[in-house]
Amino acid sequence: MRASAAAVLAAFISIGVMSAASARVESFPSGFRTERIKTGDATLYVRVGGKGPAVVLLHGFGDTGDMWAPAARALYKDHTVIVPDLRGMGLSSQPKGGYDKKTQGQDIAKVMDALKVDKADLVTHDIGNMVGYALAAQYPQRITKWVIIDAPLPGIGPWDEILKSPLLWHFNFRGPDVDRLVKGRERIYLDRFYNELSANPKAIDEATRRHYARLYARPGNMHYAFEQFATFNTKDRADNKEFEKNKLPMPVLALGADHSFGDMQATVLREVASNVEGGIVKNSGHWIMEEQPAQTVGLIVKFLDGK
Numbered sequence: 001m002r003a004s005a006a007a008v009l010a011a012f013i014s015i016g017v018m019s020a021a022s023a024r025v026e027s028f029p030s031g032f033r034t035e036r037i038k039t040g041d042a043t044l045y046v047r048v049g050g051k052g053p054a055v056v057l058l059h060g061f062g063d064t065g066d067m068w069a070p071a072a073r074a075l076y077k078d079h080t081v082i083v084p085d086l087r088g089m090g091l092s093s094q095p096k097g098g099y100d101k102k103t104q105g106q107d108i109a110k111v112m113d114a115l116k117v118d119k120a121d122l123v124t125h126d127i128g129n130m131v132g133y134a135l136a137a138q139y140p141q142r143i144t145k146w147v148i149i150d151a152p153l154p155g156i157g158p159w160d161e162i163l164k165s166p167l168l169w170h171f172n173f174r175g176p177d178v179d180r181l182v183k184g185r186e187r188i189y190l191d192r193f194y195n196e197l198s199a200n201p202k203a204i205d206e207a208t209r210r211h212y213a214r215l216y217a218r219p220g221n222m223h224y225a226f227e228q229f230a231t232f233n234t235k236d237r238a239d240n241k242e243f244e245k246n247k248l249p250m251p252v253l254a255l256g257a258d259h260s261f262g263d264m265q266a267t268v269l270r271e272v273a274s275n276v277e278g279g280i281v282k283n284s285g286h287w288i289m290e291e292q293p294a295q296t297v298g299l300i301v302k303f304l305d306g307k
Helices: 005-013 065-075 101-114 127-138 166-172 178-182 186-196 206-216 221-230 232-243 264-269 293-305
Strands: 033-038 043-050 054-058 080-084 120-125 143-149 252-257 276-281
Touching (some): 043 065, 043 101, 054 065, 054 101, 054 127, 065 120, 065 206, 080 101, 101 127, 101 232, 120 293, 127 232, 143 264, 166 221, 178 221, 186 206, 206 221, 221 232, 252 264, 252 293, 264 276, 276 293
Parallel strands (some): 054 080, 143 252, 252 276
Antiparallel strands (some): 033 043, 043 080
């Protein structure tokens, strides 16, 4: 990896101006059902709908599986669409442990087992990228294609340089008082990320912000979101160093937002996968499904359907 720290950080944190957009939390198509699927010590809340080859969509921090409704609407007529909330987040259960991404990758494999899905395409964003990598690395024959969007992988490529960005202080926001500091202030905390990691904060509207603030204010949800970050530089990093010894075989589309991770997304993925295509979500910061949903969905569908 030859990228300099300056280039990495500039790609990740640059803020620009985008065209006006109106983000809102959409509903999933009426044919979708929800299930609670036990994966061992966790029970995941899972949205399922459509018919045809399966595709699994994984969210990250600041969102839940709700973020994927526009993609589900585009895919469900010819795909079986599976959208879990990660353990400890959204409406899934809150086990005390298991927030390392290797365990969470196993959660998703067990969801697929419960739904009798042997193989699936995969679409991921943010922490979902890290869970998706652990899933694909442990079960490479079960993932047929992977779209990974706008976030790094712990321990891979320029990870140590990325961590130097002051905008990523939350990666290490832990300790005995974090729950008390944020309790009742979930909206304030989330607004920091929506405002500073977007190309245009106005693209993430009031209804969207209220929706996720309510979900993250559920007892325990913010605590277990912090637990997602707590494993980055311990178990996740160590597991990824083992995983990268065997490059992923499936086709990968690595999308970076032009005002966020940009071309670096593909650079990182080429460290761990042998068949990587890069792509850019234009006029967007990190929150691609809130800022540029139509463009992002178009790139996903084109890659998965080979058009």
